[in-house]
Amino acid sequence: MxxxxxxxxxxxxxxxxxxxxxxxxxxxxxxxxxxxxxxxxxxxxxPSKAVNDIKQSLQTFRPYNIAHRGSNGELPEETSAAYMRAIKEGADFIETDILSSKDGVLICFHDVTLDNTTDIAKHPEFANRNRTYEVQGSNVTGFFTVDFTIEELKSLRVKQRFKFRDQQYNGKFQIITFEEFISIALDASRVVGIYPEIKNPVFINQHVKWPEGKRFEDKFVEILQKYGYKGSYMSKDWLEKPAFIQSFAPTSLVHISNQTDLPKILLIDDITMPTQDTNQSYWEITSDSYFDYIKQYVVGIGPWKDTVVPVAKHYLQTPTDLVARAHAHNLQVHPYTYRNENQFLHFNFHQDPYDEYAYWINIIGVDGLFTDFTGSLHNYQEQTSFNSSDDSIAxxxxxxxxxxxxxxxxx
Structure with missing residues (x-):
């Protein structure tokens, strides 16, 4: 030929x-x-091991490979090592949850408490910090990030969340700051996007105060702007430094829309969970009328995948029309979370994560996937797709x- x-x-x-x-x-x-x-x-x-003056651009011809908390199926979540591994394995975006320390430093951490994924229990000097706070309508007891300074948080070490995953890296990595996370992406040898979440903003704004009446969301945007993140979806500025901003709180996304034109994603929880700030039901925020409203502020939604395709007794049921309706409103759909382990793979996929990826990409037609196993999604897409320009052999x-x-x- x-x-x-x-x-x-x-x-x-x-x-x-x-x-x-x-x-x-x-x-x-x-x-x-x-x-x-x-x-x-x-x-x-x-990252940091290659010449950075020429960078391969972000691929935009197929669904985005979003490294959920880094490659956390292999390494403890939200650590520098997990993000570097995800970049090495081909992630398009590295995803993180942003919380705050007591002294207002934004950190990469998923839970409002430190109990499940750090060695806080091994630090007797912090034993008196155990607290009970109301979080999203429920009382939660534990060691909260908002009760520790950044220096104290840095003294802790992170551990793997799930006992059935590799435990050998427990205790080896620190909590990282939002700025350290950004540096990892910018230091990569190719263009790697970031996908930070404004996490639990109602709770954070109750317990952390910034000067001049600024809110958690304001500090979040300030850091993005400090590192040059700007531009609407697919603009030249955005393609140079791609970023999606995500949150389960609609009011947070609306609030920052006056400060940045970066694309935003409204996260959608289980059907039983109301929004944390407006107390709206799942059915309200996935209605056509609400999509008409929210599309003024967001470019897409990030639903839990079992709400897109319901599950009964570990088998998929008939898919809902959520993806089709979102697309009809010109909204992208980035479901979460895809995991390789058998306990997370529904029986339809015969213990094969590639079958799951094929179903969601080719049948359901999603635009991005949050995965704990960046390498497996990258391998699947490399084997099944080809682009004649940006991703060509030449x-x-x-x-x-x-x-x-x-x-x-x-x-």
């Missing part, structure tokens, strides 16, 4: 570049050509060549 003009020109350009390096360049060219020809999966170096090869040439010049 004849090569397309774009592939031929790309090949010629690569060959000329390497000839300039003599015998070494020619040998390197042949070696690279063989590797790329035999592998469809890009080889992504870890584009991949030229990117690798540029990285190698730059490294060679600096050696």
């Amino acid at each position: 004849a090569s397309s003009p774009s592939h031929s020109s790309g090949f010629t350009a690569c060959f000329v570049i390497f000839l300039s390096f003599g015998a070494f360049g020619l040998a390197l060219f042949v070696y690279l050509f063989l590797i790329v020809g035999c592998s469809a999966r890009p080889l992504y170096p870890l 584009a991949k090869l030229l990117h690798k060549i540029a990285m190698l040439v730059s490294s060679y010049e600096k050696a």
Whole structure:
């Protein structure tokens, strides 16, 4: 089969570049050509380990691979290691939950309490910090992030949430700040988006106060702006530094709409859970009239996947029309959470996560997937999709060549 003009020109350009390096360049060219020809999966170096002046752009031709709390199926959630692993494995976006310390530093942490995913129980100096607070209408007892300074939080170590996952990394990593999380994405050797959540804003605003009457949401946006995150969905600015802002609280998303045009996602909980700020039911916030209202502020929704396709006795039931109706209102749909373990895979998928990905991408037609196992989703998509421009063989090869040439010049 004849090569397309774009592939031929790309090949010629690569060959000329390497000839300039003599015998070494020619040998390197042949070696690279063989590797790329035999592998469809890009080889992504870890952040901070590669030249960053030329970056591969964000892929936008297929559903987004959203690394839920990093690659937390392999490493403790929301840690630098989990995010670096997710980037290495091909994540399009790294996702995080943003809470606050007592002294107003924004941190990456999912639970309002430290009990389940840190070694707080091993710190007798903090034994008197146990508290009971009301969170989303229920009394919760534990060690809350809002009762600890950032210095104290940094003295803790994170552990794996689920006992059936690898425990060998427990106690090795710190809680990281929102700014440290952003730095991990910006330090990557390709464009990696961020997907932060304004987590429990009602609770945080009750317990943490910032100067000048600012709210949690205001500090959240300030940090994004500090690092140059701006632009509406698919704009030039957005493609350079992609970000989605997510929250279960509609009023938080409306509030920040006056401060940033970054795309926003309204998260949707189980059908039994009302919204934490407006106390609206699931049925209200997924109605056509509400979609007409909220689409002024958001570009999509992030529903729990079992509300999109109900489940009974571990078997999928008839899908709802939620995705079709969201798409009819020009809203994207990014469901959560996809996990490889058998206890999370419904029987229809025969213990095969690739079957689950195929169902949600090809049958349900979602636009992004929150996954605990970034590598498996990336591998599935690499094996089943192809793009003739941005993700072409020539584009991949030229990117690798540029990285190698730059490294060679600096050696």
